[in-house]
Structures are given as C-alpha cells and as structure tokens.
Amino acid sequence: MSSKELEESLSELQVGKRQSVQNDMSEGEVQVSCFTEDLHDVTLHFQIVKFSKQIYAWIGCNSAKLGHLYAAATTRPNNIVSVTSILGGTSDNTGSSIARRLVLKTGLNIVVACNIPKDSPMLEATAERKLTERLASLGYFRPREI
Amino acid sequence: MAAQFPVAHKSFSLDIKGNKTDIVICKYDDNFLVMVTQIGCMGTILHARKEEGVSTEPTFHVAVIFGKRDEPFLAACARQLIENISSCGSTRPLVLSLGLKDHSPGTMKEIIYAVMENRLW
Numbered sequence: 001m002s003s004k005e006l007e008e009s010l011s012e013l014q015v016g017k018r019q020s021v022q023n024d025m026s027e028g029e030v031q032v033s034c035f036t037e038d039l040h041d042v043t044l045h046f047q048i049v050k051f052s053k054q055i056y057a058w059i060g061c062n063s064a065k066l067g068h069l070y071a072a073a074t075t076r077p078n079n080i081v082s083v084t085s086i087l088g089g090t091s092d093n094t095g096s097s098i099a100r101r102l103v104l105k106t107g108l109n110i111v112v113a114c115n116i117p118k119d120s121p122m123l124e125a126t127a128e129r130k131l132t133e134r135l136a137s138l139g140y141f142r143p144r145e146i
Numbered sequence: 147m148a149a150q151f152p153v154a155h156k157s158f159s160l161d162i163k164g165n166k167t168d169i170v171i172c173k174y175d176d177n178f179l180v181m182v183t184q185i186g187c188m189g190t191i192l193h194a195r196k197e198e199g200v201s202t203e204p205t206f207h208v209a210v211i212f213g214k215r216d217e218p219f220l221a222a223c224a225r226q227l228i229e230n231i232s233s234c235g236s237t238r239p240l241v242l243s244l245g246l247k248d249h250s251p252g253t254m255k256e257i258i259y260a261v262m263e264n265r266l267w
Binding site for chain 1: 179
C-alpha cells in the first residue's frame with residue numbers, strides 16, 4: 001500500500017540520484033546508493049551499501065565525518081536483536097537505536113555509521129525515517145511484516 | 147545542478163583466485179573506509195591509524211574491532227594500507243572490513259594491490 005505511493009513519489013527523485021548506484025544487476029552485486037536530504041536547518045547525507053547478507057549505512061549530519069560505528073544483528077536466543085558499538089560510541093544512543101530498528105525491519109545484519117549530535121532525538125527520528133523510506137523503495141526490506 | 151555528494155566512493159569487483167571479490171572504497175572527512183568482501187557481508191572490521199610520535203619513522207596502531215582476532219594476515223593487510231595512506235601524505239585513519247573466504251598471503255597481496263590501484267588518497 002504505502003510502498004506503492006512511496007515508489008511513485010520517489011521515482012522522480014531516483015532519476016537524478018540513481019546515477020550513483022552502480023552494479024544494480026544481480027543479487028550478488030554490491031550496490032551503493034547515496035542521497036542527500038535538506039531539512040530547514042540541517043543537511044542529512046545518506047550512503048547505503050548493500051551486500052547480499054548485510055547492509056552498511058552512513059548518516060552524515062552537515063558534515064562528511066564517519067562518526068560512530070555500530071553493528072546490529074539478530075542473535076540467539078529467539079532471534080532477538082543485539083547492538084554493539086564498534087568504533088567511537090560510548091553510552092551515546094544516537095545510531096545504535098537506528099541500527100537496532102533497521103535489523104528489525106530488514107532482517108539483515110546491519111552496520112551503521114552515524115555522526116548525528118547527541119541530544120537531538122527529532123533529528124535522529126527524521127534521519128531514521130528517511131533512511132527507512134529509501135531502503136523500502138530500494139526493495140531491501142525482507143517481507144517479515146507481522 | 148545538485149551539489150556533489152560529500153563522500154567520494156569507488157565500487158568495483160574483481161576475481162581473486164576464483165573468488166569474486168567486491169571492493170568499496172569511501173573517503174570521509176576524517177577517515178577512509180575500505181570494504182572488501184567475498185562472502186556477502188563485511189566480515190572482520192579493523193581500525194588502523196598513524197600514531198603521533200617524536201621519532202622520524204611513523205608508527206601505526208592496527209586493531210581488529212569486530213570479528214576474527216586470530217588471523218594475522220588481516221592485520222598485516224590493514225598495516226600495509228595504512229602505511230600506504232601515510233606515505234601518500236594523509237594522516238587519516240582507516241576502517242577496513244575484510245569478509246574473505248581465503249586468508250592466504252596471495253589473496254592479501256591481490257587485495258592490497260587492487261585497493262592501492264583504486265585508492266582515494
């Protein structure tokens with residue numbers, strides 16, 4: 001339902017931005033997508049690299065720094081989602097909750113790099129929403145809707 | 147025309163000893179990211195940086211931050227690349243991910259060669 005509307009509304013955006021996607025042939029190819037969202041006071045940059053069993057995503061807030069790196073995946077028992085900070089992050093939650101929710105939605109292992117500043121939950125939520133929309137439109141979500 | 151995306155990247159594929167290897171190289175403001183995979187995921191992630199020191203010879207710190215810690219050639223690969231980055235004049239650290247089927251020195255050499263040929267530093 002909503003994915004169709006998303007596809008229609010994003011199709012125009014994709015005409016310009018698809019140029020940066022390379023190798024979008026078979027499933028075995030690595031696909032790289034880059035796009036930028038301009039909000040009224042910040043610019044968010046997104047980079048998505050899709051491997052066959054994993055997705056790497058980078059979210060940049062006004063800058064092109066790598067930021068903190070988090071990895072998330074389903075683990076035993078019961079396939080619950082676990083997240084760990086692998087570079088830079090401390091008890092900072094920006095990025096780790098994004099990684100966790102992406103695993104829930106895509107069913108794949110996720111590595112997220114995020115340099116969104118600490119105390120901005122609205123920005124984090126917006127970034128996550130934009131990223132999720134793009135992942136949905138690129139068809140990376142596994143059909144595990146409950 | 148829209149502004150250029152701030153992160154430069156290169157993505158390519160090659161065959162190493164019969165294994166299809168995908169390599170993605172990205173240049174961020176404060177880091178280089180190199181992802182090499184033969185297994186469909188990032189695999190082991192290493193971090194390498196040049197250390198500030200007083201001696202004339204640069205020294206480097208290389209560590210596995212996620213994944214296999216018992217494969218010495220992975221660290222050797224990261225060490226070679228950070229040294230190359232440093233000799234090209236950049237002091238940025240490197241995040242390297244290696245998801246490989248085969249950890250032989252021959253494979254490592256080919257990977258290093260392919261990354262150096264397509265480097266962004």
